[in-house]
Amino acid sequence: MSEPLFDRVALIGIGLIGSSIALNVKAHGLARHVAITTRRAETLATAERLGLGDSYHLEVTDAVREADLVILCVPVGICGAITREIAPYLKAGAIISDVGSVKGAVIEQMRPHLPETVAFVPAHPLAGTEQSGPQAGFVALFQKRWCILTPLEETDPPAVERLKVFWEACGSAVEIMTAEHHDLVLAIVSHVPHLIAYNIVGTAADLETVTQSEVVKFSASGFRDFTRIAASDPTMWRDVFLTNRDAVLEMLARFSEDLASLQRAIRWGDGDTLFDLFTRTRAIRRNVIEAGQDTAKPNFGREAGNGSSDESSA
Ligand SMILES: NC(=O)C1=CN([C@@H]2O[C@H](COP(=O)(O)OP(=O)(O)OC[C@H]3O[C@@H](n4cnc5c(N)ncnc54)[C@H](O)[C@@H]3O)[C@@H](O)[C@H]2O)C=CC1
Numbered sequence: 001m002s003e004p005l006f007d008r009v010a011l012i013g014i015g016l017i018g019s020s021i022a023l024n025v026k027a028h029g030l031a032r033h034v035a036i037t038t039r040r041a042e043t044l045a046t047a048e049r050l051g052l053g054d055s056y057h058l059e060v061t062d063a064v065r066e067a068d069l070v071i072l073c074v075p076v077g078i079c080g081a082i083t084r085e086i087a088p089y090l091k092a093g094a095i096i097s098d099v100g101s102v103k104g105a106v107i108e109q110m111r112p113h114l115p116e117t118v119a120f121v122p123a124h125p126l127a128g129t130e131q132s133g134p135q136a137g138f139v140a141l142f143q144k145r146w147c148i149l150t151p152l153e154e155t156d157p158p159a160v161e162r163l164k165v166f167w168e169a170c171g172s173a174v175e176i177m178t179a180e181h182h183d184l185v186l187a188i189v190s191h192v193p194h195l196i197a198y199n200i201v202g203t204a205a206d207l208e209t210v211t212q213s214e215v216v217k218f219s220a221s222g223f224r225d226f227t228r229i230a231a232s233d234p235t236m237w238r239d240v241f242l243t244n245r246d247a248v249l250e251m252l253a254r255f256s257e258d259l260a261s262l263q264r265a266i267r268w269g270d271g272d273t274l275f276d277l278f279t280r281t282r283a284i285r286r287n288v289i290e291a292g293q294d295t296a297k298p299n300f301g302r303e304a305g306n307g308s309s310d311e312s313s314a
């Protein structure tokens with residue numbers, strides 16, 4: 001068997017993402033030792049019962065000592081406070097990373113606390129579900145999904161390469177971009193769609209003329225998909241919207257303008273406008289499927305939007 005990539009990996013936070021990483025480290029032999037730490041004793045006990053790691057710590061500083069890879073798997077709003085606490089205990093030469101859905105704000109929070117002796121490689125696996133907690137993780141979560149790395153100018157290139165190898169071993173395809181670009185792209189493909197889901201489910205729940213039981217009873221598959229998304233973790237998503245504020249507001253402004261033009265088309269019976277948009281969006285769905293983002297067999301050889309399918313042949 002080949003040498004593990006890391007001696008000791010410390011996972012801070014052991015919810016859906018942390019537990020899925022732990023399972024991958026075990027399954028693929030990526031480290032000799034996995035140290036797990038989280039805030040609540042009950043969650044730590046669940047992680048231990050599930051056998052996710054090799055050691056379990058209520059003191060975050062005990063987990064990171066001697067670790068050569070430390071990954072923060074916590075809501076993005078607390079990354080700064082945790083980094084401040086662990087910074088004095090980080091081993092020289094260690095890689096410190098995260099999995100946050102927002103990158104600019106996480107870098108802003110974490111960077112000032114980190115010593116020059118460690119390499120900071122922010123990361124975001126584009127893989128998840130609406131579930132949370134240590135029992136929600138599964139080994140296949142990152143298989144054939146993207147993981148975006150947003151290294152800083154000063155980040156040591158070999159550390160970036162090492163983390164890339166780590167995520168590839170977990171089954172992901174790795175792409176590198178700036179944090180700013182990441183936050184703009186994710187605002188439209190992930191953050192605004194979650195906000196729309198939270199909003200539409202909230203609107204349906206507040207109606208006076210349709211009862212909640214009718215909403216549940218008659219929910220068509222599209223609405224059911226929204227309810228799945230709107231069941232996502234409230235703390236995590238509160239932090240995403242508060243920390244990716246500018247990009248989300250920019251995308252929401254565009255979304256509102258486009259929505260107003262659809263409203264106008266419906267009001268004035270402008271079927272052509274509706275038909276043209278729905279034809280274009282149908283072609284995008286085809287590209288998404290061909291790029292493998294919605295099937296069991298993704299195809300990373302093709303990027304969404306780069307496909308050769310003829311958009312006019314609806
Ligand atoms: N859920 C998803 O689909 C995805 C989430 N992410 C990102 O991954 C991160 C974690 O998300 P999940 O694993 O889904 O959340 P989760 O809610 O399942 O787990 C969060 C973990 O952080 C722990 N935690 C919370 N506050 C803490 C503190 N102050 N100190 C130590 N531990 C603390 C919790 O006890 C729990 O173990 C978030 O930053 C999120 O943006 C990234 C990709 C997908």
Ligand SMILES: O=C(O)C(=O)Cc1ccc(O)cc1
Binds near residue numbers: 101126129
């Ligand atoms: O459950 C879903 O549909 C998701 O979209 C999962 C998800 C949530 C947050 C991320 O930053 C990445 C992926």
